[in-house]
Amino acid sequence: MKTKCKFLIKQSLKKKINTKWFKIANLLVLIFLIGIVNIDRIIRFFGGDFNEVTKIYVIDEANAYSLFESNFNSLKESLEDLGNYEIVSTTKRAEELKGEIENTKDFVLQILPSPTEYLTAQVISYDAISMITEQLLQTSLNTIKSHYVLETTGIKEEEIAALTSNVSIHKEITNPEGQTSENQELISMGLILIFIVPFFLLITMLTQMIGAEINDEKSTRSMEIIISNVSPQAHFASKIIASTSFVLIQALILVVDVAVALLVRLAFTKSIGLSGETSAQVLKLVQGIQSSGVLSLLLRGLPIMLLLFLFSFVLYAILAGVLASMTTNIEDYQQLQTPLMVLLAVGYYIAVISSTFDGALFIKILSYFPMLSFLIAPVLYLLGQTTILELFISTLICGGFTFFVFHYGLRIYKVGILNYSSRDLWKKIFKSMKEK
Amino acid sequence: MLKVEHVTKYYGTILAVDDLSFEVKKGEIFGLLGVNGAGKTTTFRMITGLLDKNSGTITLNGKPIDYSVTDKIGFLTEERSLLTKLTVKEQAIYYGVLKGMQEQDILEKLDVLLKRFHIEEYKERKIKELSKGNQQKIQFITSIINDPDLLILDEPFSGLDPINVALFMDVIKELKEKGTSIIFSTHRMEHVEMFCEKLVVLVRGKSVLSGNLKQIKKDYRKKNIHIEAEHMDLEKLKEVKGVLEVIKTETEVVVKIASEENVNDVFNYVKKCEGVTKFVVEDASLNEIFLEKVGVMYENEM
Known part of the structure; x- marks a missing residue:
């Protein structure tokens, strides 16, 4: 009876696996998964507006251009999927640039010193900039703000780090089984x-x-x-x-x-x-x-x-x-x-x-x-x-x-x-x- | 040898098989007859162990039927019990292994049987691609591939043309010669008459007629006389003592008489007629016996 039972198991498995539909279905699933995992590559392969390079005209009034450029570029490299940007330093006035960015995705970033916030910025664009672009700008500007403060006020780096870090909460759980x-x-x-x-x-x-x-x-x-x-x-x-x-x-x-x-x-x-x-x-x-x-x-x-x-x-x-x-x-x-x-x-x-x-x-x-x-x-x-x-x-x-x-x-x-x-x-x- | 003794089976309160007893010896062909719902399939299912009986015993070669003896039983069900998505070869291996055979032996036996049934080209074809008749051949092949001691055939000739019926009969006779005990059911009485030695007729699960076919026919008193004559008054013939019925066909007249004793009375009348070329006395056909026995039972129960 054991041999017959083993045979039935083998037959049952063979009937399910040794079919062209099983092979086709799994091949399709593989193709589908490769597609899902590489979906961004596929989208890029077929092209679209996202391929265009967005120019960022930087009007630097806070003397922070080089810091911003290196920060933004390194961020852009680590997050390469997020878009193509080109940073352009300009001495033109914002009003002059408005004509140049008309009907484009390009925009103007004005970095300004502030007596209360140390550093502020203004963005002038023809259409609203994307959320991702805004986040990139925000992150880059936040990073250079620390450096800017260090250079302009003489406050030590450790002091800034201590000020900006979260309050640490130490937790002690006495129940060894109940750690959440x-x-x-x-x-x-x-x-x-x-x-x-x-x-x-x-x-x-x-x-x-x-x-x-x-x-x-x-x-x-x-x-x-x-x-x-x-x-x-x-x-x-x-x-x-x-x-x-x-x-x-x-x-x-x-x-x-x-x-x-x-x-x-x-x-x-x-x-x-x-x-x-x-x-x-x-x-x-x-x-x-x-x-x-x-x-x-x-x-x-x-x-x-x-x-x-x-x-x-x-x-x-x-x-x-x-x-x-x-x-x-x-x-x-x-x-x-x-x-x-x-x-x-x-x-x-x-x-x-x-x-x-x-x-x-x-x-x-x-x-x-x-x-x-x-x-x-x-x-x-x-x-x-x-x-x-x-x-x-x-x-x-x-x-x-x-x-x-x-x-x-x-x-x-x-x-x-x-x-x-x-x-x-x-x-x-x-x-x-x-x-x- | 298959021995069925006082077997009874109930489905709930419905009596399906009532105190049934018979035996099928080695190399014997046994007919289990009855109308639809008579209890034939239930009996087969009990013999193969698919159904439990309420009382009685069933033994094969002296052993009760369980999974230790089913390897030596071949079973052809009334409906096509084939896995239609499999090929003929796969199907034969599937059922063969379940009968305890080795794959190599199955393949060797399959080649022989496919050739015997003239369908060797279908070995790699899927069952569902075959005609109804060829599917029946495959089903038959899978039921005899293990050289069974007992072969159970439930309506083996359904869906077959006369040539293939003859082929099946030849193979069944060969198996009988080899010593296989064969039990089969059919609605076609001429098939039973052609090669059955013993039979049981079931009506609502109860045996109403059983025994040796020759003896049954001999014991049945009614006879048929086949007559060919140029001129014969059929109305006068009907008045002869013992004549039950006179049937005129295209070529002859068939006279049904109550018993063998009435043959002389009919002969005495016929010899007076002109141009008589045939006068043959025959036993009643099994069909007639079946109709009378089953008919009486049905009438009694109605």
């Missing part, structure tokens, strides 16, 4: 992206796979030949293992696809050039995770989390298999699995909002609910809202419930897979649950 991050929401979103979204997608894929395959075998009546040679237990197990393996392989392919897409970008740009804003956010997220202690929580809780994910995969696979066995065609199955998908969406939504409702009792209770726990419990644990023990309890409950569902689900499955009529379906199901 100062960027809790940001971390929560990051964790959701890393853990929850892929598993949410994989489980959706898993339930579809099992449903389609069982319905195919039922509708062609090949189920009768299969079950006359292999026990329903072995058949059921083969479906669960094959579908779970398939989605894991698919997930691995997606990871490889992302890596290829990043390598393609690297090959063209010699750096994985995330835009300035994105890289700053990523950096902030990584720093946030490190400083919050989430990383150590993750490492400590990872084995339990993986077990919880595994139990949940099996649980959803069992439920999908049971539902598929009860139906006679894929349309009926899709109708029947809708509540399951809604439940999954509820779990996802609660996981997303859990950082907003710190310590919410209702969410904590839901984190023990087997079909939702794999979405909520890890997030609560990593946010420091629950302990590792609570995560373990959620996993135990999920494991126990999975065993319970397998035990009773198999009884329904045995009856369902050879049932071709929807007449008295629920009666048959309840009756089958009582039979050993």
